[in-house]
Amino acid sequence: MANTPQSKKRARQSETRLTVNKARRSRIRTFLRKVEEAIASGDKEAAQAALRAAQPELMRGVTKGVFHKNTASRKMSRLSARVKSLG
Incomplete structure (x- = not known):
């Protein structure tokens, strides 16, 4: 557990960043899933x-x-190739 004020603040910041990054990752996956479904x-x-x-x-x-x-480049490249190969 964090003891110093600095480490307590870093723990708070880390938790906030975790939730923000999780939301961003989820949003990106949703967009990619829509491409996959199409x-x-x-x-x-x-x-x-x-x-x-x-x-x-x-x-x-x-x-x-x-x-x-x-x-990201690899994902875009592979998806582009798959979309391009559609009839």
Whole structure:
């Protein structure tokens, strides 16, 4: 348990950041799930629209420190390829 005032404050900050980052990660996953569902349904237009909506969210997660840059790039690349391969 935190004893010094500084460590108590750091614990509070850590808890706050945890909840914010959890919400951001959840929001990004929701956008990615919408793309996955559109791909599964086979609707290319819906998949492209969902991908366009998901891209800025994913990159915002990178700037906020939720995801690593390469992880986000890899996800975008794989999703783009799958959307492009739709009939």
